[in-house]
Each structure stands twice: as structure tokens, then as C-alpha cells.
Amino acid sequence: MERPNETHSKESEWQTSPFGPFYCVFRWDLSRFDYPGPKQSEDLRVKFASENEIGSSAEVWYEGLSNEEGSPWANYLKRWTPASAAKWFLDSKKRLGAKMLVAEEQEVIVGINGIISETNSGKGRFFTGIVVSPKYRRRGIGSLLLHQTLSDLNKEGLRCAEVETIQGIPAAKYLYPKYGGKGIQVPV
Numbered sequence: 001m002e003r004p005n006e007t008h009s010k011e012s013e014w015q016t017s018p019f020g021p022f023y024c025v026f027r028w029d030l031s032r033f034d035y036p037g038p039k040q041s042e043d044l045r046v047k048f049a050s051e052n053e054i055g056s057s058a059e060v061w062y063e064g065l066s067n068e069e070g071s072p073w074a075n076y077l078k079r080w081t082p083a084s085a086a087k088w089f090l091d092s093k094k095r096l097g098a099k100m101l102v103a104e105e106q107e108v109i110v111g112i113n114g115i116i117s118e119t120n121s122g123k124g125r126f127f128t129g130i131v132v133s134p135k136y137r138r139r140g141i142g143s144l145l146l147h148q149t150l151s152d153l154n155k156e157g158l159r160c161a162e163v164e165t166i167q168g169i170p171a172a173k174y175l176y177p178k179y180g181g182k183g184i185q186v187p188v
């Protein structure tokens with residue numbers, strides 16, 4: 001997925017785009033990021049994945065996107081398998097210095113967020129989006145990954161964070177508006 005040209009963006013409005021009718025972007029202004037972290041269960045650990053955990057991260061990504069109410073990612077996923085996603089993640093790490101933040105419970109990866117820090121533009125991009133395994137949802141794992149990501153990007157000195165998503169899905173309705181996230185209109 002490409003990032004849109006944001007020259008004419010106006011916050012909190014939605015329009016269709018060449019990428020699809022429901023495409024949208026959330027952005028966090030990191031200069032305003034000052035939110036306490038959510039409560040974290042003792043069993044849960046957030047860390048960066050090692051290279052040999054990229055395969056499991058890709059499986060969480062694929063399974064998590066496949067299992068969302070209304071199947072909003074069905075078309076997008078036609079181009080992917082867990083194996084091709086793992087290649088994408090490894091390639092992004094090699095070429096762009098991408099990192100894979102993961103939530104782990106009892107040594108099982110249950111949530112992910114792939115992050116690219118663009119120092120030139122001052123942006124942190126969630127290139128995979130935040131994805132939590134279906135059985136582990138509604139327990140604060142998505143919020144924990146989001147807060148940790150924003151906190152890390154802020155410490156890196158970046159000015160904003162962004163994710164591309166689909167209007168109206170649970171991530172856009174409930175997760176990404178947290179910690180100052182604003183939905184941005186995609187120019188047509």
C-alpha cells in the first residue's frame with residue numbers, strides 16, 4: 001500500500017480515494033504524545049521480534065486480518081500468504097530498517113505492529129498495521145502495542161506516526177483514535 005499525498009488533507013473527513021472507497025489514514029502528532037501506558041497483564045511481554053520470529057509474526061498478521069468482522073481485508077489478502085508476508089517483513093527490515101514490535105504471552109506471539117522510522121520525513125509508519133490474534137482480542141493488547149509504538153517513536157525524535165487502514169473497521173473505530181489518533185481524509 002502506498003501513502004497518500006496529504007497536501008490537501010483535512011482532518012476528520014472521509015472521501016473515496018484511488019486506493020479504494022474506504023481507505024483512510026490515522027495520524028498521531030507525537031509532540032502531543034503524553035499518555036500514561038495502559039495496564040499490562042503480568043503474562044504479557046512487548047518486545048521486538050528476532051529474525052527467527054518473523055515467520056510467526058507473519059502468521060499472526062495473516063490470521064488476524066483474515067478474521068475480522070465483515071471480512072474487510074478479504075480482497076487485500078488475495079495477494080498474500082503467511083510466507084509471502086514473512087518475505088515482505090524481512091525485506092522491509094533489510095531495505096528500510098523496519099522493526100517488528102510483538103506482544104508475547106507464554107512465548108506465543110499474539111499481536112504485532114511492523115514499524116518503519118522515516119528519519120528524513122520525521123514519520124513513523126505502521127507498515128503492517130496493528131494486528132492481534134483473534135482469540136486474544138479485547139484484552140488491551142492492541143492498545144498496549146499502540147502505546148508502546150508511539151512512545152518509542154516519540155523517543156526517537158519523530159514528529160508523527162501514521163497508519164493506513166479502512167474506514168469503519170474496529171481498528172479505525174476503537175483502537176486508532178486512542179492516544180490522540182486523528183482520521184485523515186485521503187485526497188481524491
Ligand SMILES: CC(C)(COP(=O)(O)OP(=O)(O)OC[C@H]1O[C@@H](n2cnc3c(N)ncnc32)[C@H](O)[C@@H]1OP(=O)(O)O)[C@@H](O)C(=O)NCCC(=O)NCCS
Nearest residue numbers: 068129130131132137138139140141142143165170171174
Ligand atoms: C483492531 C485490533 C488490533 C484491536 O486489538 P485489541 O487487542 O482487541 O484492542 P484492545 O483490546 O486494546 O481494544 C482497544 C479499544 O477498542 C475496543 N474494541 C476493540 N475491538 C472492538 C470491537 N470489535 N467492538 C467494540 N470495541 C472494540 C476495546 O474495548 C478498547 O476500548 P477502550 O480503549 O475503551 O478500553 C484487533 O481487533 C485486530 O487485530 N483486528 C484485525 C486486524 C486489523 O484490522 N488491524 C488493523 C490493520 S490497519
